[in-house]
Amino acid sequence: MRLNTKKLVKLTVMGEISHPTLRKTGYVSTAEGKVEVYPSVGGITTNCRIGDSAIDLMADHVEPGVSIRNPGPSVGEYSPNGGLNVLACIGNKAIVTSGEAKGAEGFVTGKHGGVDHVMIDFGTDVLLKLQIGDKIHIQSFGTGLRLLDYYPEILVMNIDPDLLQKINISEKPKTLTIGVSHMVPAKLMGSGLGSASAYSGDYDIQMFDSKTVRKYQLNNLRFGDIVAIMDSDASYGWIYREGAVTIGIVAHSNSVISGHGPGVTTIMTSGSGRIKPVIDKKANLKDYLK
Numbered sequence: 001m002r003l004n005t006k007k008l009v010k011l012t013v014m015g016e017i018s019h020p021t022l023r024k025t026g027y028v029s030t031a032e033g034k035v036e037v038y039p040s041v042g043g044i045t046t047n048c049r050i051g052d053s054a055i056d057l058m059a060d061h062v063e064p065g066v067s068i069r070n071p072g073p074s075v076g077e078y079s080p081n082g083g084l085n086v087l088a089c090i091g092n093k094a095i096v097t098s099g100e101a102k103g104a105e106g107f108v109t110g111k112h113g114g115v116d117h118v119m120i121d122f123g124t125d126v127l128l129k130l131q132i133g134d135k136i137h138i139q140s141f142g143t144g145l146r147l148l149d150y151y152p153e154i155l156v157m158n159i160d161p162d163l164l165q166k167i168n169i170s171e172k173p174k175t176l177t178i179g180v181s182h183m184v185p186a187k188l189m190g191s192g193l194g195s196a197s198a199y200s201g202d203y204d205i206q207m208f209d210s211k212t213v214r215k216y217q218l219n220n221l222r223f224g225d226i227v228a229i230m231d232s233d234a235s236y237g238w239i240y241r242e243g244a245v246t247i248g249i250v251a252h253s254n255s256v257i258s259g260h261g262p263g264v265t266t267i268m269t270s271g272s273g274r275i276k277p278v279i280d281k282k283a284n285l286k287d288y289l290k
Contacts (some may be wrong), residue, residue, distance in 0.1 A: 001171060002148040005161045013084045013140045014097075015068030015118060018042040019132050028060055030256040031208050038256070041115045042067045046127045050109055050224035051286035054253045054262045055207070061260065062253040063112055064223040065121040068136050085116050085200035089142030090249055090267060091163030091289060094120045097137050101129035107289055108138060109224060110251025110265045111158065113192060113201020119251060121285075143199070150176065153274045155235055157199050159267040166288045167226060168280050178228070178247055178268070179280025184216060186231040186240050190259035198234035202251050202263035221262050224285035225250045228277035234269035245275040249285065 020043035027035045038060040048057070048064040072080035092108045106122035120136060142160045154176060156164065168179030184205055192203020205221075207213055221227075226249055233244035248264035255261050268275065 001165065001169070003161055003164070004144070004146045004148060008141060008144050008161070010139060010141045011087055013070070013087050013138050015070050015081075015084050015136055015138070017044060017130060017132050017134045017136065018067050018069050018117060021115070028257060031258040036256065041112065041117060041252075043132065044127055044130050046124065048223065048253070049124070050121050051284055052223055054221045054223045054225075054250050055219055057253050059253050060255050060257065061112070061263070063117060063119045063251070064253075065106070065109060065119055065127065066130060066136070067112075067117040067119055069117055081116055082200070084118055084138075085111055087140035087143050088118045088138045089140060089158050089160045090265065090285070091160030092138050092140055092142065094136050094138045096126070096130065097135045099129070099131050099134040101126050101134065104129075108160075109285060110249055110263070111200050111202060112252050112263055113195065113203075116201070147176075150274060153272050154268060154270045156268050158265055163288060164267075168283060175274045175276050177276045177278055179226070179283045180228040180247065180277045181225040181279070181281060181283045182216060182218060182221065182227045183277055183279070184218070184227055184229045185212075186229060188212065188261075189229060189232060189238065190261060192263075193238050195237045197237055198266040198269070202248070202265045203238045204255065204259070204261040204263050206259060207254055207261045208258075221250055222284055223250055223253070226267075226283040226285075227264060228275070229264065232269075233271040234266045235271050238266075241271055243273040244271045245269070245273055245277060247275060247277070
């Protein structure tokens, strides 16, 4: 693929490992009207990594690997954490710069809106050495990426150019065929709709209709799965548009809260339907990044 890689800017961005957060009671109200307590966002999740199930967990919105944010103060409408969330791209190299695991390398795997975290995968040996507050630098690269032969019919965001060229994509004169683990109908999409931009955060697949979940085999969704959301346009925020296609990566786990579910960070979209997804069960970050 012809990319504008030489025009892209590399900026180092930084975050600190955040502490897990819950309400004081721990309670969440489920879509079934129950009150329950689950682990949730933030921290260092040592037993949930890319390639693991994002569904069969006693958890709500749990984030795999390491969750970071930049605690620096905002200046007017400008925020260091906003810079981290927009500029960090899936596949970017991340380096631990403090603590016992200093020097260890991982990679960005997703972004979570609302709490505004960036998630990073490290080896289990590294995860066990990391501590809350450790600093992690990311070599951000990818913001502004364009597919020169398909722009503006196909837009790309939130992905490192090197990773883009590793995933299962084949070119045709006016379309790209992309391997995905699942095809998700837009009618299932919930939290995130109405956001003004898809360059940070995610939007969620609602998993509350068991018949539809079985039909689209969504019970085997994994962290890092590359999925297609059909009739979805993410060009300027997430909206329903018949014939459009959005490609994203599963960034956080399922949720019991109404309107929520496994979160998908967008990497590519076409409002005119120039993306043609095909099922590829190996379409997961674990198979493209070591």
